[in-house]
Amino acid sequence: MAPYNLHWGIIATGSISSEFSRDLLVDPSTRGVTDISHSIAAVGSRSVQSAERFIEGLKAAAPSDGWTWGVQKGKLDGVKACGSYHDVYNDPNVDVVYVGTPPSAHHRNVKDALLAGKHVLCEKPFTFDLEELDELLAIAKDKKLFLMEAVWTRFHPLAAEVAALLESGKLGKPQRFSADFSMDWKPDSEPASHRMLNPALGGGSLLDMGPYPSVWAMLLVQRNPHNHDQDPQVVFSHQTVYERTQVDLNSRWLVQWKDLCQGLLLSDLSASGQREATAVLQCEEGDLVIHYPPYKAETFSIIPRPDRFAGAIKEKTTHHHPIAQGNNGLSYEADEVARCLRQGKVESEKMPWAESRIVQGWFDVVRTQGSTPLATIKGTAGQ
Template sequence: MSKPLRWGIISTGGIATNFAKDLLTDPANRSASDVSHVIKAIGSRSVPSAQKFLDMLSSADAPADWGGKNGSLDGCKAHGSYEEVYADPNVDVVYIGTPHTLHHRNTKDALLAGKHVLCEKPFTLNMEELDELIAIAKEKKLFLMEAVWTRFHPIMYAIQDVLFSGKLGKIKRFQADFSMNFNADKQPDSHRMVDPALGGGSLLDMGPYPSVWAMMTLFNHPSNNKTPPNVLFTHQTIYKRSNVDLNSRWLLEFPGLGGVQALLTTDMATLGCGEMTALIDCEEASLAIAWGPFKPEKFWIIPHIARKSGSITEKTEHSHPVVGNSGMAYEADEVFRCLAKGKLESERMPWDESKIVQGWFDQVRKEGTSALKDMKGTEGQ
């Protein structure tokens, strides 16, 4: 194993907390003997805020306490600005965990400072921002990846193995949903799900999750030959208080799979469809993925009931638990391995696939009537 990968963490919110704690878990518990992570810098709007975050990490409970006990926080500095993290000579790669509308600016600044970047999803507000970041990464020869951690979970590989093996026959239909009641009426105007300036609404915050299942099971299916789908339909319901989208849905058609249609839904005002987050109907049976879409740990293969068709006659449950804190360490391991091999992008989370999903979001947003419909990005600034 080569020397540890030295991380800088931007922002001290909930998502950054989960990521940082995952970096502090024992890689051996997820059968990763070739990786090593340390945190060297925390960036916040003030030194006390960054220090509070660092103190929290230093006193973290198991399994994140492993890192503190084994030197993963040794020499970590609390910085009162993001720029200080970008300039820190002890940082190799920066994790961007800020609100959606800041992703482009923060990532661009980190890249221009010569740092590799793992940026939370959604990657950017629009395609123009994303294109600019990719161009900078290419020019600077720096690694850049969108943090879609679900792509790297054990269950994703297991589901792909089942679908790609042909055991269930051809895929006939797909639907994936991320619905969660955020009680928007009880939230302040500044809440990230309510405030349009922070990219509020269900689409950008929740949309990456149904999207990852469509990309990994349909787009990446061998029979699809990496053929991008067509967007057939989009719809948004508006939350009138702040004019962000209360829910969004879009219908895709995959010509590479014979016209398979995929319905993707996000909703921040209802609880959704119980214990299931996605359903993939195939010729021989259906494959149902457990809730939630960000970190499911089991799936079911379900026989067809109608006309008793299909060769599979018994329902089976398949468990593939995530090891560690929140399941975000798997993507950090991918960054380590890519950098060890001198790669600028991940083969499992490539730039072109981020652009496909960004294109969906752009179209849904621009065909809707929310406050984000015509929002401009910070590309070129």
């Protein structure tokens, strides 16, 4: 049987859209996939010329580039360069739209695509606030359209191995959790207009970087077999304000899972983060440590507790589960979209709407309790 081929429309032509499009064109067999393939049917930008440059950049793949396979196999044949996003939404050759615009535009872009009858994969953070997200979920449900937040980390090889480890019960009940995504970004060296520093674009560490400590909270605690709390709440939060533009330089928040444990989550633009402890789940029998980087982790360790409090884990072991060679890691989530659409699903069991709502709710609490301009900005729900 021929692989199920999904035809994508790409919205925006920035770096993340480029990486995603390249990964669509990588030979699926290199990651052990034989039932799925991907093609790009249309690219939307603010001008036809910009879309054409984006497409030409894909076609100019060198022989050593991982996405050369797709170019040679005709996965760009007939791709249309569009000078508006609506031209992509209305293209009958497009099955699903990938939204790679800045976060402040996600709600508008996704809403327009859904109203045009297209399935959507939207980059994280899903929306600016929970009200925007709930409006999009209602539209998708009403129109029976697939919608998913593009949390690529959930679909990587390591995520599956960690899930199996937790299901085995080897580590026992969680006792506490921490996760961190920090970058020594040196914001003083960037213009105030940069998207990471501009409040009007949702700048600061929380919305851009916060999804990564949150994904490990979801994978290690929320989905843990011992957890029965489907509505974990933020107990307290703190933001340090970057004085030049008033966005958050760092954010941290403590989440409580009833009758289980607490978790401290951190995003930061002023420090590098820890190499071997980007996320830590401490359990009754031993600790699970995810190695940096949190967005594309390939290594984890299982570590014994201190001798004074020893558990069943007696020796440290380290486990490596790399992304397939020639692949940046974004194709795994694209494969999930294709399989869901092939099965007629409107949401993914691996990245369900309910878990996107939990994380979006955390961000709303941290943002509105802080003192940045984002605390009082309203989203575009209803517009």
